[in-house]
Amino acid sequence: MSAVELEDRKIGHVTVLFGERTGKYPHGNSLLVRGAGETILIDPSLSVIPRRDALPPIDRLLLSHCHEDHIAANFLFQDVPWHFHDEDLPGIRSLEDMLAIYGFPEPLRSLWKGVLVEQFHFVPSSDAVGFRDGDVFDLGQVRIRVIHTPGHTRGHSVFLVEPDDLVYLGDIDLSSFGPYYGEAWSDLEAFERTLEELRHLQARWYATFHHVGLLEGREAFLARLERFAAVIRDREERLLGFLTEPRTLDEIVEHRFVFRRKDGGIHIESVERRSMAQHVDRLLREGRIREVSPGGYRAASG
Ligand SMILES: [Zn+2]
Incomplete structure (x- = not known):
């Protein structure tokens, strides 16, 4: 051009x-x-x-x-x-x-x-x-x-x-x-x-x-x-919905909250992981999710 x-x-x-x-x-x-x-x-x-x-x-x-x-x-x-x-x-x-x-x-x-x-x-x-x-x-x-x-x-x-x-x-x-x-x-x-x-x-x-x-x-x-x-709140709410069952960070990354499944790019997995790990950390700190098994997270009930 x-x-x-x-x-x-x-x-x-x-x-x-x-x-x-x-x-x-x-x-x-x-x-x-x-x-x-x-x-x-x-x-x-x-x-x-x-x-x-x-x-x-x-x-x-x-x-x-x-x-x-x-x-x-x-x-x-x-x-x-x-x-x-x-x-x-x-x-x-x-x-x-x-x-x-x-x-x-x-x-x-x-x-x-x-x-x-x-x-x-x-x-x-x-x-x-x-x-x-x-x-x-x-x-x-x-x-x-x-x-x-x-x-x-x-x-x-x-x-x-x-x-x-x-x-x-x-x-x-x-x-x-x-x-x-x-x-x-x-x-x-x-x-x-x-x-x-x-x-x-x-x-x-x-x-x-x-x-x-x-x-x-x-x-x-x-x-x-x-x-x-x-968009930040939406990612976090979708994550909480996903954690009604116990999930690992690998499963969270695989599910995709930041990118769409069809998005391509060599950096996507790393960026998805780093992004969502920060949401997991925050939710743990706030007591909104719990680590129910080593590396497995679930939303805290009630
Ligand atoms: Zn930039």
């Missing part, structure tokens, strides 16, 4: 670079923010690659988090600073550090290593720069404010672009799939706290990396956010 065929949308100082297939994975929507002094590119996806020659000079990269699809065009910008939240920063230092974010078991880990390099052009950086919640990037007449929103990864952050009143939500993508917390550096309950905090977010425009792309108006955002958050 050529750059001409890819759609852009300009809002004030921001250009949304819509990804191929409406930003469906492995693609995604990136953001170009042009200030009087600097131009920043946020989350350079695979779809940035065919646009390369159409882009203005980029002064720095800003990453919502350290995941393969968000850094897929970083390799084109190796002479400018890359910025990650402090807690995701270690992931970009080497391929081994990047793999720790996922925590995949072998043989998936070795397969994934190849995918990161061959499909997502992973290049390490030892001098990437960290940021924290509340940090502000001043581009000259435009500011990008960091809001730390952990859960998807430890360092996941969203960016509020002022004065254009646009927030870039990264992988809090408001999709019907729902929140993704299936890796070593993911955390279900941190994600839930993040979703709660985002209910108070005030902006006019909301951009996501995948699918939804761009929403206008806080009402539209809140409606999507509620639906997105409800």
Whole structure:
């Protein structure tokens, strides 16, 4: 696909670079923010690659988090600073550090290593720069404010672009799939706290990396956010229903609560396991399920 065929949308100082297939994975929507002094590119996806020659000079990269699809065009910008939240920063230092974010078991880990390099052009950086919640990037007449929103990864952050009143939500993508917390550096309950905090977010425009792309108006955002958050409760309720009989984690993973049975992908079993293990842990802690035999769980009666 050529750059001409890819759609852009300009809002004030921001250009949304819509990804191929409406930003469906492995693609995604990136953001170009042009200030009087600097131009920043946020989350350079695979779809940035065919646009390369159409882009203005980029002064720095800003990453919502350290995941393969968000850094897929970083390799084109190796002479400018890359910025990650402090807690995701270690992931970009080497391929081994990047793999720790996922925590995949072998043989998936070795397969994934190849995918990161061959499909997502992973290049390490030892001098990437960290940021924290509340940090502000001043581009000259435009500011990008960091809001730390952990859960998807430890360092996941969203960016509020002022004065254009646009927030870039990264992988809090408001999709019907729902929140993704299936890796070593993911955390279900941190994600839930993040979703709660985002209910108070005030902006006019909301951009996501995948699918939804761009929403206008806080009402539209809140409606999507509620639906997105409800997927977590739905997974947990379906799990409780499944545990009216004693089941092991293997049986839970086999049943599929996060993915559908027809979904394919080398990472699915690992992500399903990590996701649902967090639900099992929570339900055990709350006394809503019990371990009735070694590794066998059943819903607590009455
Ligand atoms: Zn991600």
